[in-house]
Amino acid sequence: MIQSPLAAVAIGMKKPIIYWHRQDLRTDDLPGLQAAAASGRPVIPCYILDDGAPGHWAMGGASRWWLHHSLVSLADDYASRGVVLVLRRGETVSLLEQLVQDTGADSIFFSRMYEPWASDLEQKVNAAFAEQDVQVKRYGGSLVFEPETIANLSGKPYKVFTPFWRRCRAGGEPAVPKALAQTITQWSQPVPGENLADWQLCPRNPDWSAQWHHMWSPGTQGARAKVASFLRQGITNYSEGRNQPALQCTTRLSPHLAFGEISPREVWHRARSAAAADTGLEGQVDKFLSELGWREFSHHLLHHFPDIPERAFKEQFRRFPWLVDKGNLLAWQRGQTGYPMVDAGMRELWQTGFMHNRVRMIVASFLTKHLLIHWRQGANWFWDTLLDANLANNSSGWQWVAGSGADASPYFRIFNPITQGEKFDVGGEYIRQWVPELSRMPDRYLNCPWEAPQSVLESVGVALGDNYPFPIVDHKCARASALAALASLGEN
DNA sequence: TTTTGAGTTGTTCGA
């Protein structure tokens, strides 16, 4: 192997280990990093921005903003330990080879991912270094349960959530998370890297992310703060409160988990400790853990059925008569459907990079069942606009709502956007926040402004078709069409 | 192998 000048300087020192960060932007409870640090050898942490991997869903704009701030946070964490996080951009395999040359490293450690393109990349990295004297080691840690460890009695992957989760829980409590020891042996040579600012991950002209700092604090500290405030407040009424978008009963942890800033095991154990301290919380905590379970389940599904992002899991749905309607799709994306609950959700998404879970189901049901637009269109939009965009959760969630997924909702479950709003946004607080043109509308008509008498509309300053749209489809007709379309799947 | 019970989140209709 050709030694670069830097590596030559290093002769006589222990060879360093490269820790290749991916969607695991933390230092605690990260088995691969733990192993690297424990070896006593110098550790060179790096992050590679590779937008060109084949089959790769390149990060959307919202996720890029998060990535930027998460990397700042991770770099700070390393800096406090006297270690530099190396940033590089481009094709992963050749950049890793370059880094090995630059530093004389003889090992690369990383945490596995479950997206098909990502595990293909792992294979390529393995293959590239197989014949060189470089050890490539893959670790877990991004899930509580690795897919290989959970199977039904026939040794096959589960396709139904409840038995899957029972099986996971049957193994007892997962291992206790481990903080990284304070000391990482540092690599004393400078390693060439790029400046984060040059990556231009944050939007400008216009900077539509300006208000995000008020809501989000990317990085491990921010993640822990979210967990702590949830366990102080949201958890006490989680089972009910989690369905009300105007309340802050959910964790809002999803972007932190998506970037691996906190390990799911750590979240699990913090919730468990809260339940231990207050036995009245046990039921609520179990409910919360099962939400972590859905994250596990969708990653298991993606691992075992890698075409879930592309096509219907249930074969008969592959001939569903989806419509192509750019106008309706655009109205949905912009939050201009004329159904206040749907519009509120879509505008929350656009403005904050987030949408409450209950509302995600409502808007997804509306797109796929009222508008009969393909769930992939919805998944693509979510991918671009969500801070927590994650292939496993996003694809299986959309397929679940559309009815084509594993363990999907029954065909007749078509959300009524009017009654959902009345049921889960009782005081109308959520709608009034995100659809301000309706803020003075009386509760009685808030979810169905088209039914309000002209005099009411005038008195609250709403002119339908002018400053708020008429509904783009009629609920009853749309429901009937959806049922007919679903019934057509049964005919051969 | 066969059988049996069950399957995240809903809506509508009629009594």
Added chain:
DNA sequence: GTCGAACAACTCAAA
């Protein structure tokens, strides 16, 4: 206003 039943048939998981 409240309540229970119907809304398909199928697949999965386990006994």
